[in-house]
Amino acid sequence: MHISEGILPAKVLIGGYAIAGLATWYSLREINKQKNPTEGVPKAALLTAAFFVSSSIHIPIPPASVHFVLNGLLGAVLGCYAFPAILIGLLFQAVMFGHGGLTTLGINAVIMGVPAIIAAQIFQFRYSIGHRLKPHVSLNLFGFFAGATGLGIAALLFFGLTITNIPSDFDAQTEQTAIFGLMLAHIPLMGIEGIFTAMVVSFLQRVKPELLPS
Amino acid sequence: MRFALDEYAHLKSPIHRWNPQYKLIGLLTLMFAFATVEDLRLLPVISTLTIILYLLSRLPLSFLLTRLRYPGIFLFTVVAILPFFSGETVIWQWGIITLRQEGLLAVVLIVCRFLAIFITGLVLFGTSSFLNLIKAMRSLGLSPILADMMLLSYRYLFELAYQLNTMQRSTRLRGFKPTQFSWRNLQVYAALAGSLLVRSYQQSQEIYKAMQLRGYGTSMKSPQSKRSIDVYSVIALIITLAIAIGLIGLEFLL
Numbered sequence A: 001m002h003i004s005e006g007i008l009p010a011k012v013l014i015g016g017y018a019i020a021g022l023a024t025w026y027s028l029r030e031i032n033k034q035k036n037p038t039e040g041v042p043k044a045a046l047l048t049a050a051f052f053v054s055s056s057i058h059i060p061i062p063p064a065s066v067h068f069v070l071n072g073l074l075g076a077v078l079g080c081y082a083f084p085a086i087l088i089g090l091l092f093q094a095v096m097f098g099h100g101g102l103t104t105l106g107i108n109a110v111i112m113g114v115p116a117i118i119a120a121q122i123f124q125f126r127y128s129i130g131h132r133l134k135p136h137v138s139l140n141l142f143g144f145f146a147g148a149t150g151l152g153i154a155a156l157l158f159f160g161l162t163i164t165n166i167p168s169d170f171d172a173q174t175e176q177t178a179i180f181g182l183m184l185a186h187i188p189l190m191g192i193e194g195i196f197t198a199m200v201v202s203f204l205q206r207v208k209p210e211l212l213p214s
Numbered sequence B: 001m002r003f004a005l006d007e008y009a010h011l012k013s014p015i016h017r018w019n020p021q022y023k024l025i026g027l028l029t030l031m032f033a034f035a036t037v038e039d040l041r042l043l044p045v046i047s048t049l050t051i052i053l054y055l056l057s058r059l060p061l062s063f064l065l066t067r068l069r070y071p072g073i074f075l076f077t078v079v080a081i082l083p084f085f086s087g088e089t090v091i092w093q094w095g096i097i098t099l100r101q102e103g104l105l106a107v108v109l110i111v112c113r114f115l116a117i118f119i120t121g122l123v124l125f126g127t128s129s130f131l132n133l134i135k136a137m138r139s140l141g142l143s144p145i146l147a148d149m150m151l152l153s154y155r156y157l158f159e160l161a162y163q164l165n166t167m168q169r170s171t172r173l174r175g176f177k178p179t180q181f182s183w184r185n186l187q188v189y190a191a192l193a194g195s196l197l198v199r200s201y202q203q204s205q206e207i208y209k210a211m212q213l214r215g216y217g218t219s220m221k222s223p224q225s226k227r228s229i230d231v232y233s234v235i236a237l238i239i240t241l242a243i244a245i246g247l248i249g250l251e252f253l254l
Helices: A010-032 A037-054 A071-097 A105-128 A135-165 A172-207 B020-036 B040-057 B061-067 B069-085 B101-126 B130-139 B144-173 B183-213 B231-253
Strands: A058-061 A064-067 B090-094 B097-100
Touching: A010 A037, A010 A071, A010 A105, A010 B020, A010 B144, A037 A071, A037 B144, A037 B183, A058 B183, A071 A105, A071 A135, A071 A172, A071 B101, A071 B144, A105 A135, A135 A172, A172 B183, B020 B040, B020 B101, B020 B130, B020 B231, B040 B101, B040 B231, B061 B069, B061 B101, B069 B097, B069 B101, B090 B101, B097 B101, B101 B130, B130 B144, B144 B183
Parallel strands: none
Antiparallel strands: A058 A064, B090 B097
């Protein structure tokens, strides 16, 4: 779900970099508010690498196979480190595999990173909204919503931006139908991503609870 | 897997000689200038510039072809969809298959722009070591937190990929059938991803302790090195910026 080089006009690319710059500034400000900002760097760096590697796991859904986006899970686990982590992951994907690109790095970071920040907030709601529920129910429920929302918003942004900005002569009605159709096709994937995220946070809660932000 | 960014950074060429700091500014500006091109008459210009740049870098053709494998899927999708569905001017028809002029021109524009930007990016990252590029980014104002995260992630990426590979092989040896989609399989995949996160977290704790012992996090001033102006790199930067500004100007004038 990365926009490749050459598709979008320069003004959208520059706009993407501007929003990504703002989100990075906000994330770094949150990181610098911590007592020891450098303490979280190795953890965030290695988890970035682990997320990057984990996203290569392919799940067979006949007749094809899909891989997880994991931006919701990344937001839930890394919190304010999520946006910088996504920026770095996307840079590696662009230069190593040609997924995405350097001029589209800003806009791709917005597509993946902003939903991750939202997912991080959703996952934190388990303490405010979900405190009346049993802890494991609350963890799974908000883990599910964080994962599903992360993918859902990313897909909406991706298809919306690609279809409306591609240099072609599709009319507005065709564009809307295409976005709606592609979003409908992604609803089952949002469900699977949400379930997977809930399973992983549940696993982390059992094995290494300090990995989840309190 | 040959995904290291800088396997040809040791070569000698006019682009390799270029200081990474100036190269980063010059080539990134050129890439954005390529992205502004919407007039089809400028496509031969950007294609020629890209070919010259790649020839100057002396990177082998196999390096480019290997890297084009994944983006090739994207290119194929664009070529397969746009000429047949986008536009109104029909230039060829056979049964229900209709080739449209506007879609075809859009494909030419997207593919040329894609290749020009992609190859320039490849030259940028293929002709300097990754460490030098991070240093150049730091000197241009990249946050130290981002720079450290980038270096550490790159350092452990391949190691974690190897660990995941080993874990996946172990699950198969224990009878796991990855070709089925089931609740049980999803749990196994979640445990795999979770284990990788836990392992990387534990490793990061040890790395942090080791880094602390070497003075990480303390505000030590690094010795100021004398900065001399690299005339060759400055001239190369001026030429590249002039080309980029010229392209943007032509795009507005045409």
